[in-house]
Amino acid sequence: MFYDEIKKYDWNDTTRCIAAKTARDVEIALGKEHLSIDDFMALISPAGAAYIEPMAQLSQRYTQERFGKTISMYIPLYITNSCTNSCVYCGFNHNNPFKRTILTMEQIEQECKAIRNLGPFENLLIVTGENPAKAGVDYLEKALQTCRPYFNNLTIEVQPMKSDDYYRLTKSGLNGVVCFQETYNEANYKKYHPAGMKSIY
Structure with a gap:
């Protein structure tokens, strides 16, 4: 498990260690074909600048x-x-005072048609906030099925899910997943994610 690894x-x-790296350390790292973690630290150190x-x-x-x-272009569809976080x-912060919208399948299909009219986009990134009660796996499954006839490649940027859920979505056309970890500093993580499911490091 990645969490167990990073806790080391x-x-x-x-x-x-990063701050202590020297220009020589950077040069050694640049001369290697296969880098170690120590080499990576040299490359991202102040000396690496x-x-x-x-x-x-x-x-x-x-x-x-x-x-x-090659350049792979994608277009996002929100x-x-x-969001509950x-x-x-x-901008999706639960406390931000604006009207929340969950598109219907009919609206999603209209958006797909509009995107297709823009040009030859084949890679669609489907984006949501994190609200599994109202826009969870069932909703995403239907959204993927709605988008699939219009695009060759479907990727999602949504709330984290279980492996079985990701597998289920592949049956509806899912090709890829985008997932961000804004910081690996566990002590600071709670400052940036004070409430909601994402507050759990």
Whole structure:
């Protein structure tokens, strides 16, 4: 489990290790094909700032080796801004005083048609707030089924779910999941996520 792995590292010790990296450490890391965590710390250290251009060149090389010269474009479709969380950085914050909307399947289909009229978008990112009681797995399943005829690739950015739920959604056309972790500093996490399901680190 990832949580068990990250608990092996002390945030303050890691921060000190990163700050102590030298230009030589960065150069050693840049010369390796396979990097360790220690090498990664060197690259993101203050000493690494002077090596942004060599890092960018390596990044470009590795990206083109793996993916070629392609750019994948997606378009987002916000199907609900209803949310039970109070994340301090988010416009969907439950405490923000505005009208919440949960699109019907008919409205979602209208949006799909409008997006198709914009051009050759094939990658759709379906976005919601976190409100599983009103826009949970059943709702997402129907939304995916509604969107599937219009797009080749469907990705969701929604509340975290159980593995079985993700698997169920793949049966309705789900191709990918976007999930953000705004900070791995557990001590600070609660400051940014004071209430709601997302407050559980």
